[in-house]
Amino acid sequence: MNMQARIRTETTAHIAVADVRLLADPGGVLVHETERLLVVADLHFEKGSAFASRRQLLPPYDTAATLARLTRLIMRHDPKTVIALGDSFHDVRAGERISSADREALKALMQRRQWIWIAGNHDPALPQDIGGEMLETLRVGALTFRHEPQAGAALGEIAGHLHPAARVTSPSGSVRRRCFVGDGTRCVMPAFGAYAGGLNIRDRAFAPLFGDAAPTAHVLGQSRVYAVGWSACGHD
Protein backbone atom coordinates (compact mmCIF):
# COMPACT_ATOMS: atom_id res chain seq x y z
CA MET A 1 0.00 0.00 0.00
CA ASN A 2 1.54 3.34 -0.91
CA MET A 3 1.67 6.33 1.42
CA GLN A 4 -1.10 8.22 -0.37
CA ALA A 5 -3.53 5.34 -0.03
CA ARG A 6 -2.63 4.81 3.62
CA ILE A 7 -3.26 8.46 4.53
CA ARG A 8 -6.52 8.35 2.64
CA THR A 9 -7.89 5.38 4.55
CA GLU A 10 -6.69 6.83 7.84
CA THR A 11 -8.48 10.12 7.41
CA THR A 12 -11.88 8.66 6.55
CA ALA A 13 -13.53 7.42 9.73
CA HIS A 14 -17.26 6.81 9.71
CA ILE A 15 -19.85 7.12 12.44
CA ALA A 16 -23.16 5.30 12.10
CA VAL A 17 -26.31 6.99 13.40
CA ALA A 18 -29.58 5.06 12.97
CA ASP A 19 -27.89 2.99 10.22
CA VAL A 20 -26.84 6.11 8.29
CA ARG A 21 -23.08 6.16 7.64
CA LEU A 22 -21.60 9.61 8.17
CA LEU A 23 -18.03 10.62 7.45
CA ALA A 24 -16.34 12.07 10.52
CA ASP A 25 -13.67 14.59 9.50
CA PRO A 26 -10.81 15.11 11.99
CA GLY A 27 -11.51 18.84 11.55
CA GLY A 28 -14.66 18.26 13.65
CA VAL A 29 -17.50 18.11 11.11
CA LEU A 30 -19.81 15.32 9.90
CA VAL A 31 -20.47 14.75 6.20
CA HIS A 32 -23.46 12.89 4.76
CA GLU A 33 -21.89 11.92 1.45
CA THR A 34 -24.96 10.83 -0.50
CA GLU A 35 -26.97 13.91 0.55
CA ARG A 36 -23.85 16.13 0.14
CA LEU A 37 -24.55 17.61 3.53
CA LEU A 38 -21.97 19.03 5.95
CA VAL A 39 -22.81 19.48 9.64
CA VAL A 40 -20.92 21.73 12.04
CA ALA A 41 -21.79 22.48 15.68
CA ASP A 42 -21.25 25.37 18.09
CA LEU A 43 -19.29 27.84 15.98
CA HIS A 44 -19.62 30.54 18.68
CA PHE A 45 -18.69 33.38 16.34
CA GLU A 46 -17.65 36.57 18.22
CA LYS A 47 -17.04 34.88 21.56
CA GLY A 48 -13.78 36.85 21.84
CA SER A 49 -15.50 40.21 21.37
CA ALA A 50 -18.29 39.19 23.80
CA PHE A 51 -15.67 38.70 26.50
CA ALA A 52 -13.92 41.95 25.53
CA SER A 53 -17.16 43.91 26.08
CA ARG A 54 -17.09 42.59 29.68
CA ARG A 55 -13.45 43.69 30.00
CA GLN A 56 -11.98 40.22 29.68
CA LEU A 57 -9.61 40.86 26.83
CA LEU A 58 -9.12 37.86 24.61
CA PRO A 59 -7.46 38.28 21.21
CA PRO A 60 -10.42 39.16 18.93
CA TYR A 61 -9.45 36.86 16.04
CA ASP A 62 -11.56 33.82 16.92
CA THR A 63 -14.21 34.43 14.24
CA ALA A 64 -11.53 34.73 11.54
CA ALA A 65 -9.75 31.59 12.79
CA THR A 66 -13.01 29.59 12.98
CA LEU A 67 -14.06 30.77 9.50
CA ALA A 68 -10.67 29.86 8.03
CA ARG A 69 -10.92 26.29 9.39
CA LEU A 70 -14.53 25.96 8.22
CA THR A 71 -13.60 27.26 4.76
CA ARG A 72 -10.93 24.58 4.36
CA LEU A 73 -13.41 21.83 5.30
CA ILE A 74 -16.11 23.16 2.98
CA MET A 75 -13.57 23.31 0.14
CA ARG A 76 -12.55 19.73 0.91
CA HIS A 77 -16.06 18.25 0.96
CA ASP A 78 -17.90 20.69 -1.34
CA PRO A 79 -21.34 20.18 0.24
CA LYS A 80 -24.62 21.32 -1.34
CA THR A 81 -26.07 22.00 2.12
CA VAL A 82 -24.43 23.19 5.34
CA ILE A 83 -26.18 22.74 8.67
CA ALA A 84 -24.88 24.82 11.59
CA LEU A 85 -26.24 23.07 14.68
CA GLY A 86 -26.88 26.15 16.81
CA ASP A 87 -24.83 28.47 19.02
CA SER A 88 -23.33 29.64 15.75
CA PHE A 89 -23.23 33.19 17.10
CA HIS A 90 -22.08 33.60 20.69
CA ASP A 91 -24.88 36.08 21.52
CA VAL A 92 -27.68 37.98 19.80
CA ARG A 93 -25.50 41.11 19.37
CA ALA A 94 -22.67 39.22 17.65
CA GLY A 95 -23.92 40.53 14.30
CA GLU A 96 -23.18 44.11 15.40
CA ARG A 97 -19.60 43.25 16.38
CA ILE A 98 -18.50 40.92 13.58
CA SER A 99 -15.91 42.67 11.38
CA SER A 100 -16.88 43.47 7.80
CA ALA A 101 -14.06 41.23 6.53
CA ASP A 102 -15.39 38.25 8.53
CA ARG A 103 -18.96 38.99 7.43
CA GLU A 104 -17.83 39.01 3.79
CA ALA A 105 -15.87 35.75 4.27
CA LEU A 106 -18.99 34.11 5.74
CA LYS A 107 -21.15 35.42 2.88
CA ALA A 108 -18.69 34.04 0.31
CA LEU A 109 -18.81 30.66 2.04
CA MET A 110 -22.63 30.63 1.99
CA GLN A 111 -22.87 31.48 -1.69
CA ARG A 112 -24.33 28.84 -4.02
CA ARG A 113 -25.14 26.58 -1.04
CA GLN A 114 -28.19 25.93 1.02
CA TRP A 115 -27.29 27.14 4.51
CA ILE A 116 -29.35 26.19 7.54
CA TRP A 117 -28.90 27.77 10.95
CA ILE A 118 -30.44 25.61 13.67
CA ALA A 119 -31.44 27.86 16.59
CA GLY A 120 -29.35 27.48 19.75
CA ASN A 121 -29.63 28.84 23.27
CA HIS A 122 -26.95 31.47 22.50
CA ASP A 123 -28.53 32.53 19.22
CA PRO A 124 -32.34 32.26 19.36
CA ALA A 125 -32.37 34.99 16.68
CA LEU A 126 -29.97 35.51 13.77
CA PRO A 127 -27.93 38.66 13.11
CA GLN A 128 -29.63 40.89 10.53
CA ASP A 129 -28.92 40.27 6.84
CA ILE A 130 -26.79 37.23 7.55
CA GLY A 131 -28.73 35.07 5.08
CA GLY A 132 -29.52 31.39 5.25
CA GLU A 133 -32.56 29.78 6.76
CA MET A 134 -33.30 29.39 10.47
CA LEU A 135 -34.96 26.28 11.88
CA GLU A 136 -35.54 24.73 15.30
CA THR A 137 -35.01 21.19 14.02
CA LEU A 138 -34.46 19.59 10.65
CA ARG A 139 -35.26 16.05 9.53
CA VAL A 140 -33.35 14.38 6.71
CA GLY A 141 -34.40 10.75 6.20
CA ALA A 142 -33.77 8.88 9.46
CA LEU A 143 -31.78 11.77 10.95
CA THR A 144 -32.97 14.67 13.13
CA PHE A 145 -30.74 17.70 13.54
CA ARG A 146 -31.24 19.87 16.62
CA HIS A 147 -29.12 21.99 18.93
CA GLU A 148 -29.70 20.52 22.35
CA PRO A 149 -29.83 16.74 22.68
CA GLN A 150 -33.07 15.47 24.20
CA ALA A 151 -32.96 13.41 27.40
CA GLY A 152 -33.92 9.78 26.88
CA ALA A 153 -33.83 7.79 23.66
CA ALA A 154 -33.72 9.83 20.44
CA LEU A 155 -33.15 7.59 17.43
CA GLY A 156 -31.31 9.39 14.63
CA GLU A 157 -30.59 12.57 16.58
CA ILE A 158 -27.49 14.63 15.75
CA ALA A 159 -26.97 17.47 18.21
CA GLY A 160 -24.36 19.83 19.61
CA HIS A 161 -24.64 22.06 22.69
CA LEU A 162 -22.63 19.93 25.12
CA HIS A 163 -19.14 20.44 23.55
CA PRO A 164 -17.98 16.84 24.19
CA ALA A 165 -14.30 16.20 24.95
CA ALA A 166 -12.57 12.99 26.06
CA ARG A 167 -9.67 12.40 28.41
CA VAL A 168 -8.02 9.36 26.80
CA THR A 169 -5.53 7.33 28.81
CA SER A 170 -3.23 4.61 27.47
CA PRO A 171 0.07 3.15 28.74
CA SER A 172 1.91 6.01 26.95
CA GLY A 173 0.10 8.79 28.74
CA SER A 174 -3.08 10.82 28.68
CA VAL A 175 -4.56 13.33 26.25
CA ARG A 176 -7.67 15.53 26.33
CA ARG A 177 -9.31 16.24 22.97
CA ARG A 178 -12.62 17.27 21.46
CA CYS A 179 -14.69 14.33 20.24
CA PHE A 180 -17.91 13.07 18.74
CA VAL A 181 -19.74 10.79 21.14
CA GLY A 182 -22.34 8.32 19.94
CA ASP A 183 -23.87 4.90 20.49
CA GLY A 184 -25.18 4.16 17.02
CA THR A 185 -28.61 5.59 17.78
CA ARG A 186 -27.54 9.21 18.23
CA CYS A 187 -24.46 11.42 18.16
CA VAL A 188 -23.30 14.60 19.92
CA MET A 189 -20.86 16.67 17.89
CA PRO A 190 -17.74 18.49 19.15
CA ALA A 191 -17.85 22.28 19.34
CA PHE A 192 -16.12 23.86 16.35
CA GLY A 193 -15.50 27.46 17.52
CA ALA A 194 -11.90 28.47 18.22
CA TYR A 195 -12.77 29.61 21.76
CA ALA A 196 -15.43 26.99 22.55
CA GLY A 197 -14.39 24.84 25.50
CA GLY A 198 -14.96 21.11 25.95
CA LEU A 199 -17.03 19.21 28.52
CA ASN A 200 -15.72 15.81 29.57
CA ILE A 201 -18.02 13.07 28.26
CA ARG A 202 -17.89 11.50 31.75
CA ASP A 203 -19.79 14.56 33.02
CA ARG A 204 -23.30 13.73 34.24
CA ALA A 205 -24.76 16.03 31.55
CA PHE A 206 -24.18 13.16 29.10
CA ALA A 207 -25.75 10.46 31.31
CA PRO A 208 -29.41 11.00 30.25
CA LEU A 209 -28.49 10.54 26.57
CA PHE A 210 -27.12 7.04 26.55
CA GLY A 211 -28.80 3.95 27.94
CA ASP A 212 -27.00 0.90 29.29
CA ALA A 213 -24.82 0.44 26.21
CA ALA A 214 -21.69 2.53 26.67
CA PRO A 215 -21.15 5.04 23.86
CA THR A 216 -17.96 5.35 21.81
CA ALA A 217 -15.85 8.50 21.71
CA HIS A 218 -14.67 9.43 18.23
CA VAL A 219 -11.70 11.55 19.20
CA LEU A 220 -10.25 14.25 16.93
CA GLY A 221 -6.56 13.55 16.21
CA GLN A 222 -4.21 15.54 14.00
CA SER A 223 -5.12 13.74 10.78
CA ARG A 224 -7.64 11.11 11.72
CA VAL A 225 -10.53 10.37 14.03
CA TYR A 226 -9.84 7.67 16.63
CA ALA A 227 -12.69 5.47 17.88
CA VAL A 228 -11.99 5.03 21.59
CA GLY A 229 -13.94 2.79 23.98
CA TRP A 230 -15.76 4.18 27.00
CA SER A 231 -13.40 2.42 29.44
CA ALA A 232 -10.37 4.26 28.00
CA CYS A 233 -12.05 7.64 28.60
CA GLY A 234 -11.44 8.98 32.08
CA HIS A 235 -12.49 11.88 34.25
CA ASP A 236 -10.43 15.08 34.19
Place this chain on the structure above:
Amino acid sequence: MLRRHQPDHILLRAAREDALTGLLDLSRLAGMLSRIQGRIVHKRLDHVSPLAVPVMLEIGREPIYGEAQEQVLKEAADDLIREAMS
Protein backbone atom coordinates in the same frame (compact mmCIF):
# COMPACT_ATOMS: atom_id res chain seq x y z
CA MET B 1 -3.81 32.74 17.20
CA LEU B 2 -1.83 35.85 18.17
CA ARG B 3 1.27 34.53 16.42
CA ARG B 4 -0.66 34.44 13.16
CA HIS B 5 -2.62 37.66 13.46
CA GLN B 6 -0.45 39.95 15.55
CA PRO B 7 3.07 38.52 15.86
CA ASP B 8 4.43 41.61 17.63
CA HIS B 9 1.72 41.54 20.35
CA ILE B 10 2.99 42.62 23.76
CA LEU B 11 1.92 39.32 25.38
CA LEU B 12 3.98 37.34 22.88
CA ARG B 13 6.99 39.58 23.46
CA ALA B 14 6.62 39.16 27.21
CA ALA B 15 6.35 35.36 26.85
CA ARG B 16 9.53 35.30 24.76
CA GLU B 17 11.38 37.45 27.31
CA ASP B 18 10.20 35.16 30.11
CA ALA B 19 11.30 32.07 28.24
CA LEU B 20 14.74 33.59 27.60
CA THR B 21 15.41 34.62 31.17
CA GLY B 22 13.13 32.42 33.27
CA LEU B 23 13.39 28.96 31.77
CA LEU B 24 16.99 29.22 30.57
CA ASP B 25 19.25 32.19 31.26
CA LEU B 26 20.70 32.50 27.78
CA SER B 27 23.17 35.32 28.53
CA ARG B 28 24.68 33.37 31.45
CA LEU B 29 24.86 30.22 29.34
CA ALA B 30 26.59 32.17 26.56
CA GLY B 31 29.04 33.62 29.12
CA MET B 32 29.90 30.18 30.45
CA LEU B 33 30.38 28.69 27.00
CA SER B 34 32.83 31.43 26.01
CA ARG B 35 34.63 31.10 29.38
CA ILE B 36 35.26 27.37 28.94
CA GLN B 37 36.00 27.57 25.21
CA GLY B 38 39.06 25.46 24.35
CA ARG B 39 39.13 23.86 27.79
CA ILE B 40 36.48 21.20 27.32
CA VAL B 41 37.52 17.59 27.93
CA HIS B 42 35.23 15.01 26.36
CA LYS B 43 35.38 11.59 27.98
CA ARG B 44 33.08 8.59 27.51
CA LEU B 45 32.33 7.05 30.92
CA ASP B 46 31.24 3.46 31.45
CA HIS B 47 28.79 4.54 34.13
CA VAL B 48 26.68 7.60 35.03
CA SER B 49 28.83 10.26 36.70
CA PRO B 50 27.49 11.67 40.01
CA LEU B 51 26.91 15.13 38.54
CA ALA B 52 24.89 13.65 35.66
CA VAL B 53 22.35 11.90 37.92
CA PRO B 54 19.89 14.85 38.14
CA VAL B 55 19.94 15.20 34.34
CA MET B 56 19.31 11.46 33.84
CA LEU B 57 16.33 11.63 36.21
CA GLU B 58 14.75 14.41 34.14
CA ILE B 59 14.70 12.29 30.96
CA GLY B 60 11.13 11.41 30.05
CA ARG B 61 9.64 13.89 32.51
CA GLU B 62 9.20 16.77 30.05
CA PRO B 63 6.16 16.15 27.85
CA ILE B 64 6.72 16.45 24.11
CA TYR B 65 3.59 17.41 22.22
CA GLY B 66 2.58 16.12 18.81
CA GLU B 67 3.41 12.57 17.81
CA ALA B 68 3.39 11.29 21.39
CA GLN B 69 -0.21 12.45 21.86
CA GLU B 70 -1.29 10.79 18.63
CA GLN B 71 0.34 7.61 19.95
CA VAL B 72 -1.88 7.71 23.05
CA LEU B 73 -5.00 7.98 20.86
CA LYS B 74 -3.77 5.26 18.52
CA GLU B 75 -3.17 2.82 21.38
CA ALA B 76 -6.62 3.46 22.84
CA ALA B 77 -8.21 3.00 19.39
CA ASP B 78 -6.27 -0.25 18.81
CA ASP B 79 -7.56 -1.50 22.18
CA LEU B 80 -11.15 -0.98 21.07
CA ILE B 81 -10.50 -2.85 17.81
CA ARG B 82 -8.91 -5.75 19.75
CA GLU B 83 -11.91 -5.83 22.09
CA ALA B 84 -14.33 -5.90 19.14
CA MET B 85 -12.40 -8.71 17.43
CA SER B 86 -12.09 -10.96 20.49
